[in-house]
Amino acid sequence: MRFVIWIGTEHPWHEVAETARVADETGWDGIYLADHFMANEKPPGLGPRLEAWTALSALGVLTAQARLGVLVSSNTYRHPAIVANMAATTDRISDGRLVLGLGAGWQANEHLAYGIELYEIPERLARLEEACEVVRLLLAEERSSFDGRYYHLVDAPCEPKPVQARLPILLGTSGERIGMAVAARRADIWNCWGTPETIAHKIAVLDAHCEAASRDPASLGRSTQALLYLSTDRTALAQLRERPPVMPTLIGTPSEITEQLASYDQLGVDEFVVLDRTLGGSLGERLETMARFLEDVAGPLRG
Numbered sequence: 001m002r003f004v005i006w007i008g009t010e011h012p013w014h015e016v017a018e019t020a021r022v023a024d025e026t027g028w029d030g031i032y033l034a035d036h037f038m039a040n041e042k043p044p045g046l047g048p049r050l051e052a053w054t055a056l057s058a059l060g061v062l063t064a065q066a067r068l069g070v071l072v073s074s075n076t077y078r079h080p081a082i083v084a085n086m087a088a089t090t091d092r093i094s095d096g097r098l099v100l101g102l103g104a105g106w107q108a109n110e111h112l113a114y115g116i117e118l119y120e121i122p123e124r125l126a127r128l129e130e131a132c133e134v135v136r137l138l139l140a141e142e143r144s145s146f147d148g149r150y151y152h153l154v155d156a157p158c159e160p161k162p163v164q165a166r167l168p169i170l171l172g173t174s175g176e177r178i179g180m181a182v183a184a185r186r187a188d189i190w191n192c193w194g195t196p197e198t199i200a201h202k203i204a205v206l207d208a209h210c211e212a213a214s215r216d217p218a219s220l221g222r223s224t225q226a227l228l229y230l231s232t233d234r235t236a237l238a239q240l241r242e243r244p245p246v247m248p249t250l251i252g253t254p255s256e257i258t259e260q261l262a263s264y265d266q267l268g269v270d271e272f273v274v275l276d277r278t279l280g281g282s283l284g285e286r287l288e289t290m291a292r293f294l295e296d297v298a299g300p301l302r303g
Contacts, residue, residue, distance in 0.1 A: 001261070001301045002271040004030035005290060006071060006225065009050040010039075011276075015283045016050065019276065020059045022287055023066060026294060030067035030099065031059060032273060035074055037114070040107050053086055060094030069099035071191065071225075071273065072172035076105035076116055076124070080131035080151060081158070084138035088162045096163030099189065100135070103172040104128040104179065125178045126150070132169060132186040139167055170223065176205045184209035189221035189271070195248045196263035199224050203267055224264060225273035226250050230257055230289055230297065254296035265301050 005023045007016050020031050033052040052070045059068055068090070073083065083102070091098040104124035105111070111118040119127065130148045137144045138158035146153040171187035173179030174194075183190040184206060192202055203222060210217040226248035229240050240251045250260050264272060279289040 001265050001269065001298075002029035003294070003298050003302075004028065004032055004067070004069075004223075004271060004273045006032045006034070006273050006275045008275070008277050009033050009036070009052055009055060010048060011050075011283075012048075013050060013055070016055060017059070017062055018283060019286065019290075020063055020066075023290065024063035026291065028066055028290070028294070030069065030271070030273075031063065032069045032071040032099075032101070033059075035070045035072065035077065035101075036107060037110050040109065053090070057090050057093050060090055060097065063094075063097075066097065067099050068094050068097050069101045069170060072101035072103035072170065074103055074105035074107070074110075075128045075131045076111065076118060080134040081138060081153060081156060083131070084135045084158050087135070087167060088139060088158055088160060091162035091164055091167055092160060098162070098164070099168050099170050101170040101172060101191070102128065102131065102135075121175075122178065125173075125175070125182055128171070129182045129186055132171070132182075135169065136186075168221075170221075174202070176202070180206050181209045181212070184213045184215060184220065187220060189223050191223040191225075191273075193226065193248050194224050195226060195250075196260065196267065198248065199264060199269060200267050203269075221270045222268055223271035223273065224269055225275060227278050228257065228274050228293075229278050230254065230293060254292065257293075257297050258300060261297065261301055 005028050007019050023031055033056055035052045037049050056068055056070060087098060087100045108118060127150050130150050134146055134151050137146055144153050144156045168188040170189040170191055171183040172191045173183045174192045190206060207217040210220060229251045231237055232253055237251055250257055261272060276286050279286040
């Protein structure tokens with residue numbers, strides 16, 4: 001299993017850069033950022049948010065080993081032809097380490113604040129699938145023409161091409177009827193939030209969609225994340241367990257977290273993403289927990 005650190009873009013840039021540098025040097029497999037401009041709150045979440053793609057390109061220079069990605073870019077925010085060119089350039093900057101994360105879009109307050117249309121869910125998903133076609137075409141062909149329902153290209157270039165011969169597309173989708181079917185047809189990696197129990201069910205659905213698309217399910221990578229609380233303080237852990245979870249959450253000592261992650265591994269999950277928001281309040285605390293996670297939790301599951 002691979003392990004990715006998801007760095008919050010609400011942190012000051014120097015903390016984002018230092019977290020990424022340490023993650024890269026200590027052996028984290030990947031570094032992800034979120035493509036959001038504000039918190040998901042009402043009234044609109046104020047407070048700083050670094051723009052993800054700009055920050056990611058800088059991390060491509062500051063790091064050397066870890067995969068880099070945005071988890072995930074809302075398809076509503078940028079035309080897919082622009083995304084293809086951004087992805088190709090970022091892959092060049094990082095010497096072939098980009099994972100292109102895409103999603104249909106969901107955060108209503110951002111769309112309202114910026115006057116960006118948030119289509120009904122069926123149209124969002126149809127646009128996402130067509131965007132995947134556009135991106136893949138531009139990344140592969142010298143010149144591309146495309147006449148879709150939502151997007152159109154006329155002899156369009158995308159140069160220079162990425163370093164990677166096939167730049168991986170990660171789709172973040174959880175809808176079992178349509179969204180996961182799009183992932184089965186278009187993604188190299190599928191991502192969804194979930195506990196082991198949830199992911200077990202989702203993978204069964206995903207495999208069925210792959211079979212319907214005449215695709216080998218083993219050819220589609222599986223990535224997931226949950227909020228992670230790692231501690232040796234059993235009193236603090238007991239208090240955390242008493243709170244009703246609002247999101248998929250893993251709570252425990254290093255050995256307990258290893259056991260929970262082993263459940264994902266047994267399901268065929270290739271990648272687990274750790275959000276840094278629950279790792280500590282200060283940069284030093286977060287870096288210390290990251291080191292403890294690699295040393296005491298991830299070791300038996302690496303590979």
